[in-house]
Amino acid sequence: MHEMSLVQGLFEQLKSLAAENNATRIVKVTMEIGPLCGVVVDSFQFGFEILSAQEPMFKETELVIEVPEVTYTCTSCSQEQVTAGERPDQCGNCGEFLLTTRGGDDLLLKQVEME
Amino acid sequence: MCDSCGCPSPSDNHDHSHDHDGHSHSHAHNHEHGHDHNHSHDTATKTVDVRTSLFAANNAMAQANRDHFDQIGAVALNLISSPGSGKTTLLEHTIMALKDEMKIGVIEGDPETDRDAQRIRAKGVPVVQLTTGGACHLDAAMTHKGFHLLEKEPGYAGVDLLFIENVGNLVCPATFALGEHERIVLVSVPEGPDKPAKYPKTFGTAQTFLITKTDLLPYFDFPLEEARSEALKANPSLKIMELSATTGAGFDAWLDYLRDLVRTKKGEKAA
Numbered sequence: 001m002h003e004m005s006l007v008q009g010l011f012e013q014l015k016s017l018a019a020e021n022n023a024t025r026i027v028k029v030t031m032e033i034g035p036l037c038g039v040v041v042d043s044f045q046f047g048f049e050i051l052s053a054q055e056p057m058f059k060e061t062e063l064v065i066e067v068p069e070v071t072y073t074c075t076s077c078s079q080e081q082v083t084a085g086e087r088p089d090q091c092g093n094c095g096e097f098l099l100t101t102r103g104g105d106d107l108l109l110k111q112v113e114m115e
Numbered sequence: 116m117c118d119s120c121g122c123p124s125p126s127d128n129h130d131h132s133h134d135h136d137g138h139s140h141s142h143a144h145n146h147e148h149g150h151d152h153n154h155s156h157d158t159a160t161k162t163v164d165v166r167t168s169l170f171a172a173n174n175a176m177a178q179a180n181r182d183h184f185d186q187i188g189a190v191a192l193n194l195i196s197s198p199g200s201g202k203t204t205l206l207e208h209t210i211m212a213l214k215d216e217m218k219i220g221v222i223e224g225d226p227e228t229d230r231d232a233q234r235i236r237a238k239g240v241p242v243v244q245l246t247t248g249g250a251c252h253l254d255a256a257m258t259h260k261g262f263h264l265l266e267k268e269p270g271y272a273g274v275d276l277l278f279i280e281n282v283g284n285l286v287c288p289a290t291f292a293l294g295e296h297e298r299i300v301l302v303s304v305p306e307g308p309d310k311p312a313k314y315p316k317t318f319g320t321a322q323t324f325l326i327t328k329t330d331l332l333p334y335f336d337f338p339l340e341e342a343r344s345e346a347l348k349a350n351p352s353l354k355i356m357e358l359s360a361t362t363g364a365g366f367d368a369w370l371d372y373l374r375d376l377v378r379t380k381k382g383e384k385a386a
């Protein structure tokens with residue numbers, strides 16, 4: 001649900017970027033969606049499709065989604081696991097369940113291509 | 116964002132600070148879009164590297180809210196849970212226990228009605244209801260509006276402890292900082308012990324985990340130890356408490372935790 005309001009904010013930002021660059025259409029938008037940022041990629045895509053269909057500026061805009069890696073650090077032996085995929089259940093080295101995380105908690109607008 | 120400052124919208128990006136309603140705060144707005152002009156403007160398309168966070172506007176507003184709470188020496192707490200976990204009931208009992216010791220204010224977030232605010236008002240503390248019009252979470256701008264509305268309520272001046280009851284939802288509120296000092300996530304015994312595993316983001320960003328309705332433990336399969344260890348997996352530094360509003364069990368530890376937060380905040384302010 002909140003993905004929709006985030007996409008709305010994104011479109012506002014894209015519109016002012018287009019205005020500043022004398023562009024009339026957004027061709028491609030590259031987002032970086034951290035696995036821990038609380039945003040469901042499918043819902044974000046869905047929101048993007050719905051809202052982009054409503055305005056000529058976003059006609060056929062391509063949405064590229066990149067998923068950055070997260071570093072999971074074992075609280076017992078400090079072993080690190082780096083992955084963009086699912087959160088590991090436990091430390092691969094010692095089996096500890098308590099892992100701290102670093103990175104992957106942001107939602108970034110990385111790059112915009114416009115014409 | 117704020118009614119009185121006239122700044123147009125969060126995406127209109129300018130740094131400014133301003134005074135209104137007797138306090139000053141700054142809005143950090145980012146203007147980080149790169150202007151890459153070392154190419155010909157005749158080309159049809161143009162690529163701009165941006166790298167701005169979609170959370171930036173909300174986070175900046177949240178920081179402004181937190182600065183404001185620090186300035187007035189109030190502790191702000193963001194209560195997050197599924198609908199029906201016992202947030203409002205917890206607040207009712209907490210207010211009755213603490214209102215002679217400290218000044219309490221409440222911001223209620225609900226999709227539609229103001230029933231929770233009525234329940235709180237009946238306990239004699241200042242409260243405002245924010246109806247989100249169906250939205251699934253509060254955000255920092257709504258919270259900002261909320262405390263300005265509270266300022267108009269009798270008994271709010273000098274508030275020590277501000278509760279913000281978020282919209283009943285264990286997912287979305289976790290993504291939006293409000294400017295709270297601590298985020299408290301509640302799970303009631305009937306909901307089962309697997310919530311931390313299912314909602315790692317919510318538990319990962321919280322400071323405190325409250326297991327509520329412990330009077331119902333005899334009737335539900337809710338191994339406390341499992342719930343605790345699952346929660347610690349999501350967040351090794353989480354504080355965990357259990358209580359029942361019905362029997363009062365565990366309430367003393369909860370009240371002491373609140374007293375501690377308020378005392379620490381007063382100390383910071385004096386220092």
Ligand SMILES: Nc1nc2c(ncn2[C@@H]2O[C@H](COP(=O)(O)OP(=O)(O)O)[C@@H](O)[C@H]2O)c(=O)[nH]1
Pocket residue numbers: 196197198199200201202203204205283327328329330331358359360361362
């Ligand atoms: N058995 C039991 N029921 C509770 C307790 N706390 C709240 N409830 C009940 O749970 C229901 C939902 O409570 P409420 O405070 O409105 O939940 P909220 O939606 O999180 O604000 C109400 O019927 C309460 O009476 C408790 O400690 N024990």
Ligand SMILES: [Mg+2]
Pocket residue numbers: 202203204231280
């Ligand atoms: Mg409630």
Ligand SMILES: [Zn+2]
Pocket residue numbers: 001002003251252287
């Ligand atoms: Zn949502």
Ligand SMILES: [Zn+2]
Pocket residue numbers: 074075076077078079091092093094095096
């Ligand atoms: Zn290990």
Ligand SMILES: [Zn+2]
Pocket residue numbers: 117135136140259263
């Ligand atoms: Zn203000």
Ligand SMILES: [Zn+2]
Pocket residue numbers: 116117120121122133142
């Ligand atoms: Zn402003």
